[in-house]
Amino acid sequence: MVSTVEVFDPRVGCWMAGESMNDSRGYSAAVVIGNSIFVIGGLNEDGKVLDTVECYKEGIGWQSTTSRAVGKRCFFSAILL
Template sequence: MNVRRGCHSLAVLNGKIYAMGGYDGEEMVASVEILDPRLGSWMIGEPMNFARGYAAAAATASVLGDTLFVIGGLRSGEHIWDTVECYREGSGWSISSSKTIGKRCFFSAIAL
């Protein structure tokens, strides 16, 4: 990867690995990096709306469309996000209007 990060989220969408958010050694970040195994290199992706680490991530390729979801996470200190960010290639990041998630961090998500 090009950016140092820990406690980030990973998910696979359309054959590419997305590394999202995390801690760069000084603060939580919103940056995104994408590995395309066919090219064998990392590229910088569009950053999320909010910096976060310890978030859950999942991708769907079904009725919901090809979408990445980043759920909750830790902003800094004790601030825990209650938001879900959604990513679609070509459309970028958006924030889900759902208020059902509540504050979440240090957990996992998976979609089949």
């Protein structure tokens, strides 16, 4: 489980290191809504399934939100239509 983030920049066609999340997690889902990235659920370093949500906004960075996933989730995807 990691807190590191990799960001793809289509303008230059490569991946680069982004600002790390507050919490280490793996097997989470991510979705972009507007100008924000939301990372939902996953597993923490102790193998605990999470219901927490972190939000990234450029210029502000990663923040924990008061939102919670609909139950604890891992090994899933999130898509916004």
